[in-house]
Amino acid sequence: MAIKTFREALNEALREEMQRDKRVFLIGEDIAGGMGGHEGAPGSSGGMLGVTKGLYQEFGPNRVIDTPISESAIMGAAAGAALAGMRPVAEMMFMDFFGVCFDQIYNQAAKFRYMFGGQSSTPMVIRGMVGAGFGSAAQHSQALWPIFTHIPGLKVALPSCPADAKGLLISAIRDQDPVIFLEHKVLYDTKGEVPDGDYATPFGVANVTRDGEDVTIVAFGRMVLLANEVADKLAGEISVEVVDPRTTSPLDTEVIIESVECTGKLLVVDEASPMCNLASEVISVVAIHAIGALRAAPIKLSPPHTPVPAAPNLERLYIPSVAQIEEAVRRLHATG
16 A cells, blocks of 8 residues: 555545546636646646645546635535536535535535435535644634534545545545535645555444554544544553544444443544534433443543634644543543
């Protein structure tokens, strides 16, 4: 297996699926140029963070479509194209911008299959950046997966490593339903092994990234990397199992319950705001289905219920840290 960055894995997935299926096309702001390069220029970066670099040159303006600054137009066009049999991949850039086009997503695309009695499908992917740690301030740094997870008819993917970035994006493009594909902006330069050849990571199947017997950590997105770091640091002292759900809708509750039934102790680390986030949902699932296995009260580790700070020192305090995760694991291990 080759070592690739998260960014390279996404680019590879898009290229391979566009080569495989002529119905796949990209639509979004600045995806053919970017960072000052004009449309299709040889040196253009391919979007703000380079995920679509080189795709315009290979596939041309009919399949890599730069748009005006209008998220409503992008999502409306993508939803209509999907109904007509195409497979659009629409880029939101910062997922925080969903507020200006949410009707097209949650009240239209998410409901088409249901409203049309299963006679139509909407195979579209909506890509966008999420998360803090990039110094992008309150309007460009939110972890918004709980909002999309709440909507019936949407699937939500949240990869934490390059292999899953590629595999989940391929699954998203091939899926018959609209998929919200969330890319944590701090992960783009992270590296990891990416399998060779054609592969797709199935939705609704969690990945146990570390095996353990003393404490279960369920973590989402970038927080998986921090949880793995804690598990590696404590190896030999506390045996920590780390579960990465990979998709929040569908959510693999079986693997989470099985892990908690083994360890009896649960820590959930979620970068989303604490009110009604995925940490709350996971703890609820465990309380309903595996409360008898718990030997200590679950711990929920999330940011404070405030906008993401712009100041770098405050942003660091806002995001759950390795030190906080370690402290919570030690506290759980010492209980019961």
